Amino acid sequence: MIGFPVGIFVANGMEWYFHKVWLHEFPSKNRNSPFFTHIAHHKRARLNDFHDEGYAESMFKNSEMYNEKSALIGLAAASTIFLPVAPFFTAGLYYGIWNYWKVHAKSHLDPEYAKKRIPWHYDHHMTSNQNANWCVTKPWFDYIMGTRVMTNVSITETNPLAINMPKWLEKRVNLVARRLLPKAYAQIDANTQFDQQNLRQGIEVAL
Ligand SMILES: [Zn+2]
Ligand SMILES: [Zn+2]
Ligand SMILES: [Zn+2]
Numbered sequence: 743m744i745g746f747p748v749g750i751f752v753a754n755g756m757e758w759y760f761h762k763v764w765l766h767e768f769p770s771k772n773r774n775s776p777f778f779t780h781i782a783h784h785k786r787a788r789l790n791d792f793h794d795e796g797y798a799e800s801m802f803k804n805s806e807m808y809n810e811k812s813a814l815i816g817l818a819a820a821s822t823i824f825l826p827v828a829p830f831f832t833a834g835l836y837y838g839i840w841n842y843w844k845v846h847a848k849s850h851l852d853p854e855y856a857k858k859r860i861p862w863h864y865d866h867h868m869t870s871n872q873n874a875n876w877c878v879t880k881p882w883f884d885y886i887m888g889t890r891v892m893t894n895v896s897i898t899e900t901n902p903l904a905i906n907m908p909k910w911l912e913k914r915v916n917l918v919a920r921r922l923l924p925k926a927y928a929q930i931d932a933n934t935q936f937d938q939q940n941l942r943q944g945i946e947v948a949l
Contacts, residue, residue, distance in 0.1 A: 749834015751882070756817070756835075757842055758883035762876040770949060779806040781949060787867040792853035797846075814839050838879070845879050861896035862904075869893040870940035871947040874933065880904050885919065888926035892934045893941065 765780040772778075783806060786794050801807040821835040849856035849863055856864045862884060866875035874891040877884045884890035885902040892898045901912045902919045920927050940947070 743830055745828050745830030745832075746834040746837075749831040749836075750838050751834075752831075753835050753838020753842070754877060754880055754882045756838070757878050758876045758887065758889075760813075760817075761878070762889075766873065766949070776809045779809050782806065784867060784872060784949060787850065792850065792856060792864060792867055794850035797848075797850045811843070814843055841879050849878075857896045861892075861898050862890060864896040865891060865893045868895050869937055870945050871933075871937055872949050873947065874937075885923060885926060885930070888923075888929035888933075890930050890934075891937045892930075893937060895941075 765777050769775045769778040769781055783794060783796070786796070796804050796806050799807060801811045818836055818839050821832055821839070824832045824835070845860060846863070849860055853864070860878065862875045862881040863878050866872060869891065871891060874889050875881070875884055876887075876889055881890055881899065881902065881904055890902075901907065901915045903915060907915070
């Protein structure tokens, strides 16, 4: 049973890794790669206040949707190798992959939802530095890796788990997180300040 949350946690790490390395770093060097469509997704989101109407279209009519969906289906298929030994873990991975698609698509059709419910992804698209905030469903690995950058354009989560909890518990979670990840938090605080400064000066970091 513990395998299920572990699977969700690993899927969050996959979001961070694939988004950063394969959707940003790789296509920015290889413009002919099919993942270059993600850079186009960024352009469109920025020009349309986070809206991307492509997410309302069928994957068979829109090549970007086709690429993103078939990559996710491929990942889910590859995850199946764990099924015989760790069924709950595999279920956690499947859930994580499905939830990624659901949340990401919904957010780009409803920017107000994104601002409130996944502010880290709103920040990923709309702030001066789009090379940060790699997670989509939950910001966990951005806290672990120190790549969360908070901005004033969205409503920042009040704890790194991004789960609603009573104030007294939240205070403790925040304290423990800062104690466990001092380096990551130092980076997050510094980059957040730097980003706010850039935003005020209208500086946009190239993708
Ligand atoms: Zn991106
Ligand atoms: Zn995307
Ligand atoms: Zn997006």
